[in-house]
Amino acid sequence: MQKRTFKHFIAILFIAAFVILTSGKMLALYILAGFNVALLTFNLLVRKSLAFKPWFLSKFNIFSANFSREFEVEIPADLAFDKILEVVAESGFKLARADKDKLEILAISTTSWKSWGENIYFKIEENAGQTLVRFDSAAIFGMYTWGKNEDNYSVFFEKLEDSFTI
Amino acid sequence: MLAKRKMQLKELAERTGVSVVNLSILKTGKVRAVRFSTLESICQVLQCQPGDILEYKD
Numbered sequence: 452m453q454k455r456t457f458k459h460f461i462a463i464l465f466i467a468a469f470v471i472l473t474s475g476k477m478l479a480l481y482i483l484a485g486f487n488v489a490l491l492t493f494n495l496l497v498r499k500s501l502a503f504k505p506w507f508l509s510k511f512n513i514f515s516a517n518f519s520r521e522f523e524v525e526i527p528a529d530l531a532f533d534k535i536l537e538v539v540a541e542s543g544f545k546l547a548r549a550d551k552d553k554l555e556i557l558a559i560s561t562t563s564w565k566s567w568g569e570n571i572y573f574k575i576e577e578n579a580g581q582t583l584v585r586f587d588s589a590a591i592f593g594m595y596t597w598g599k600n601e602d603n604y605s606v607f608f609e610k611l612e613d614s615f616t617i
Numbered sequence: 618m619l620a621k622r623k624m625q626l627k628e629l630a631e632r633t634g635v636s637v638v639n640l641s642i643l644k645t646g647k648v649r650a651v652r653f654s655t656l657e658s659i660c661q662v663l664q665c666q667p668g669d670i671l672e673y674k675d
Contacts, residue, residue, distance in 0.1 A: 617635060
């Protein structure tokens with residue numbers, strides 16, 4: 452079960468303030484619908500860009516629920532980068548961007564009739580001889596993902612562990 | 618063994634069907650396990666025995 456976060460609190464405040472301020476007028480519904488469509492369109496347009504990673508992962512972006520984990524791998528960073536690229540393909544994610552200089556990867560989880568898919572970001576860092584991988588999964592448009600972000604991590608991590616048996 | 622056979626990692630990867638990344642990780646000794654089929658294909662291509670490519674270090 453996803454924990455109540457700061458984002459959920461802000462989202463509830465936002466909706467409550469909107470309902471009170473507009474006092475249930477029909478125009479308010481149109482504005483809300485228009486805002487949602489505009490935001491979804493914008494997110495879909497920028498989803499494949501690594502430059503918008505901070506936008507999707509920002510704690511102030513209440514419309515994109517996200518999930519983060521950091522783990523260590525026992526191989527050098529450049530090798531970890533190639534390994535993650537391999538595992539991304541095996542996990543059923545679609546590779547959107549890969550920047551070997553910055554050691555950053557952007558993948559997209561499978562889309563279906565009921566989901567836009569999530570953006571999955573990887574950032575590899577070498578720190579004091581350790582290689583750390585930061586995994587972030589963010590919804591394209593949704594305050595709550597019903598565990599899909601966590602599932603993406605589980606699928607990826609399981610495949611990564613398996614991939615060390617060659 | 619690769620140097621002895623004057624072979625590059627990329628060529629070994631192509632001939633064994635094991636990716637360059639996995640062979641690189643194998644070289645660093647960081648793999649969790651090696652399948653017999655992988656070992657067999659590497660030995661077949663390099664024309665050597667498993668003992669020639671595996672080493673136990675205390």
